[in-house]
Amino acid sequence: MTVIDLVSYEDALATYDPVMGLEVHVELGTKTKMFCACATALGAAPNSQTCPVCLGLPGALPVVNAVGVESAVRIGLALNCEIATWCRFARKNYFYPDMPKNFQTSQYDEPIAFNGYLDVQLEDGEIFRVEIERAHMEEDTGKSTHVGGATGRIHGASYSLLDYNRAGIPLIEIVTKPITGAGAAPPRSPVPTSRNCAN
Amino acid sequence: MTDLTRLTAAETAARIAAGELTAVEVAEAHLARIEAVDEKVHAFLHVDREGALAQARAVDARREAGEELGPLAGVPLALKDIFTTEGVPTTVGSKILEGWIPPYDATVTRRLKDAGVVILGKTNMDEFAMGSSTENSAYGPTGNPWDLTRIPGGSGGGSSAAIASYQAPLAIGTDTGGSIRQPAAVTGTVGVKPTYGGVSRYGMVAFSSSLDQGGPCARTVLDAALLHEVIAGHDPLDSTSIDAPVPDVVEAARNGTVAGLRVGVISEFRGEGYQAGVMQRFDETVELLRELGAEVVELSCPSFTKALAAYYLIAPSECSSNLARFDAMRYGLRTGDDGTRSAEEVTSLTREAGFGDEVKRRIMLGTYALSSGYYDAYYGSAQKVRTLITQDFARAFEQVDVVISPTTPTTAFPIGERADDPMAMYLADLCTIPSNLAGNAAMSLPCGLAPEDGLPVGLQIIAPAMADDRLYRVGAAVEAAFLARWGHPILEEAPAL
Numbered sequence: 001m002t003v004i005d006l007v008s009y010e011d012a013l014a015t016y017d018p019v020m021g022l023e024v025h026v027e028l029g030t031k032t033k034m035f036c037a038c039a040t041a042l043g044a045a046p047n048s049q050t051c052p053v054c055l056g057l058p059g060a061l062p063v064v065n066a067v068g069v070e071s072a073v074r075i076g077l078a079l080n081c082e083i084a085t086w087c088r089f090a091r092k093n094y095f096y097p098d099m100p101k102n103f104q105t106s107q108y109d110e111p112i113a114f115n116g117y118l119d120v121q122l123e124d125g126e127i128f129r130v131e132i133e134r135a136h137m138e139e140d141t142g143k144s145t146h147v148g149g150a151t152g153r154i155h156g157a158s159y160s161l162l163d164y165n166r167a168g169i170p171l172i173e174i175v176t177k178p179i180t181g182a183g184a185a186p187p188r189s190p191v192p193t194s195r196n197c198a199n
Numbered sequence: 200m201t202d203l204t205r206l207t208a209a210e211t212a213a214r215i216a217a218g219e220l221t222a223v224e225v226a227e228a229h230l231a232r233i234e235a236v237d238e239k240v241h242a243f244l245h246v247d248r249e250g251a252l253a254q255a256r257a258v259d260a261r262r263e264a265g266e267e268l269g270p271l272a273g274v275p276l277a278l279k280d281i282f283t284t285e286g287v288p289t290t291v292g293s294k295i296l297e298g299w300i301p302p303y304d305a306t307v308t309r310r311l312k313d314a315g316v317v318i319l320g321k322t323n324m325d326e327f328a329m330g331s332s333t334e335n336s337a338y339g340p341t342g343n344p345w346d347l348t349r350i351p352g353g354s355g356g357g358s359s360a361a362i363a364s365y366q367a368p369l370a371i372g373t374d375t376g377g378s379i380r381q382p383a384a385v386t387g388t389v390g391v392k393p394t395y396g397g398v399s400r401y402g403m404v405a406f407s408s409s410l411d412q413g414g415p416c417a418r419t420v421l422d423a424a425l426l427h428e429v430i431a432g433h434d435p436l437d438s439t440s441i442d443a444p445v446p447d448v449v450e451a452a453r454n455g456t457v458a459g460l461r462v463g464v465i466s467e468f469r470g471e472g473y474q475a476g477v478m479q480r481f482d483e484t485v486e487l488l489r490e491l492g493a494e495v496v497e498l499s500c501p502s503f504t505k506a507l508a509a510y511y512l513i514a515p516s517e518c519s520s521n522l523a524r525f526d527a528m529r530y531g532l533r534t535g536d537d538g539t540r541s542a543e544e545v546t547s548l549t550r551e552a553g554f555g556d557e558v559k560r561r562i563m564l565g566t567y568a569l570s571s572g573y574y575d576a577y578y579g580s581a582q583k584v585r586t587l588i589t590q591d592f593a594r595a596f597e598q599v600d601v602v603i604s605p606t607t608p609t610t611a612f613p614i615g616e617r618a619d620d621p622m623a624m625y626l627a628d629l630c631t632i633p634s635n636l637a638g639n640a641a642m643s644l645p646c647g648l649a650p651e652d653g654l655p656v657g658l659q660i661i662a663p664a665m666a667d668d669r670l671y672r673v674g675a676a677v678e679a680a681f682l683a684r685w686g687h688p689i690l691e692e693a694p695a696l
């Protein structure tokens with residue numbers, strides 16, 4: 001095994017161009033969850049907005065939220081994406097106590113929206129184009145509160161509280177393509193735009 | 200006095216509707232039968248005496264009030280313990296769900312209740328429906344009413360044993376690779392796997408989601424059809440349920456005929472591993488069909504020899520994902536939670552204690568087959584074989600109306616004989632698995648007793664997807680012809696318990 005010496009920050013910046021991609025999770029404002037009829041309103045008592053589907057009880061099955069799909073299409077169009085005429089959900093299998101089924105119902109190789117872009121106007125008037133790889137539908141997990149540890153993480157906690165009100169809240173995950181060429185110019189901020197476009 | 204447990208479901212319902220019998224009398228007769236024989240058979244994991252009598256009283260009250268009753272109102276039924284029942288334990292034959300009381304009814308449960316069917320209790324099964332003998336139940340095996348030292352088939356051995364021993368005239372099973380048809384075959388009863396999507400899977404604990412299908416078990420073809428009609432049909436809670444009218448299975452069962460029918464016999468469904476007496480009864484049935492006016496066509500479906508291998512990649516893969524939810528966090532068994540262990544350790548200890556060997560074997564196989572880098576080679580290849588099998592069926596159904604085969608290569612084997620040999624156990628589903636992979640409809644019904652052991656042999660009839668009525672039309676004709684030949688239903692030859 002070869003050991004690679006760490007390059008200093010200054011040398012790294014001098015040698016390489018930073019290339020980054022963003023993965024943005026957008027929470028939809030639908031009245032009900034992505035795969036069941038439970039309410040999504042904030043502030044309810046823990047685990048009061050749950051049912052066999054979003055608790056992942058044995059036997060329960062998902063039914064997709066039509067408004068959630070419509071919102072995903074709207075976001076896809078806003079991002080100048082191609083919209084799939086046929087797509088499907090896939091299971092992302094991993095274990096975590098706040099994941100009711102121990103898989104997240106998401107989209108994998110067949111997202112609902114793909115190949116788009118977003119033109120962002122910068123302070124100096126320049127338009128910067130961010131290429132969009134895809135936007136796909138998925139469900140959120142429940143919320144864990146780890147109590148008793150120093151870090152608030154599960155390791156070291158003496159016990160954890162689980163609230164499944166969040167489990168199944170519709171999310172749209174937007175993934176950009178690698179963003180290149182931004183590093184050459186001096187830092188500039190985008191012009192602020194509306195944050196509440198997703199319903 | 201008539202023994203009420205010997206009546207068919209159709210007769211029972213007609214007599215209740217006519218006021219000649221009460222649903223309570225019928226329920227009590229069956230509960231007494233369960234009390235008398237189930238210690239020996241062990242078909243039931245849970246008997247819901249109070250719930251059954253309450254439902255029976257409600258049916259009687261409705262009749263007295265002059266309400267029109269459905270075609271199965273007041274008829275008792277044994278429900279496989281894989282369907283959720285609100286307020287009544289549901290274990291799926293596993294320790295990991297011991298003591299779990301579901302807060303909701305499966306769609307099948309709900310439809311049975313709405314139809315006035317009296318659910319007597321929940322039946323034994325191989326854990327999570329994984330097995331062909333019911334020996335994989337965490338609660339002990341079920342005996343075959345024909346010979347209590349032999350297996351009643353599986354995974355739905357409890358359901359078939361219950362109806363074969365007159366503890367109920369009807370039962371519900373689920374069929375992922377043959378779990379309705381193979382138990383029907385080895386107990387001398389009728390079992391149907393409807394077209395995939397024909398019966399809602401909502402509230403049916405998932406084993407392999409793309410293969411699982413609930414269906415009816417009964418002692419006659421007509422009774423199976425009446426039950427099929429009650430449970431089938433579109434369910435908005437199951438996105439894979441078919442949104443189209445249910446084929447008229449009851450009409451077909453009342454008008455059985457095979458005249459002019461083209462029947463396919465698959466050459467791959469015979470040879471090594473098939474018991475001589477099973478093939479003898481099957482070949483006699485082929486002759487019978489000819490005598491009744493059917494045209495018999497020999498066919499080859501070469502991909503069927505790969506069905507078992509494909510099934511044992513697809514089913515474990517899906518099970519590994521479906522069973523991930525049993526993590527001790529929200530319901531069921533929790534082991535080792537003494538305040539010193541992490542969530543991960545508690546999950547691990549619970550799964551170690553709560554799952555049996557066969558379930559663990561399939562979770563491991565499936566997790567491996569789905570893992571990164573192996574997915575295409577295993578799950579991907581198996582899905583391609585599945586496509587080939589579907590194409591073989593499509594070609595067959597261009598030439599024939601139904602395909603027939605023995606349901607299972609052998610009669611009921613002794614309890615314990617294959618328990619330590621998974622491969623020998625898997626072979627019991629050789630003839631039934633192709634229909635699950637293709638999603639079409641299939642039935643098993645009795646076609647005689649094997650001469651060498653005097654045990655029931657099953658005839659399998661397979662019809663294209665959405666042509667479930669064809670099974671009943673052919674099944675009813677075969678059943679009537681055998682009844683004429685034998686002079687009595689085959690179950691009357693089973694020894695008294």
Ligand SMILES: [Zn+2]
Pocket residue numbers: 033036037038049050051052053054055168
């Ligand atoms: Zn919910």
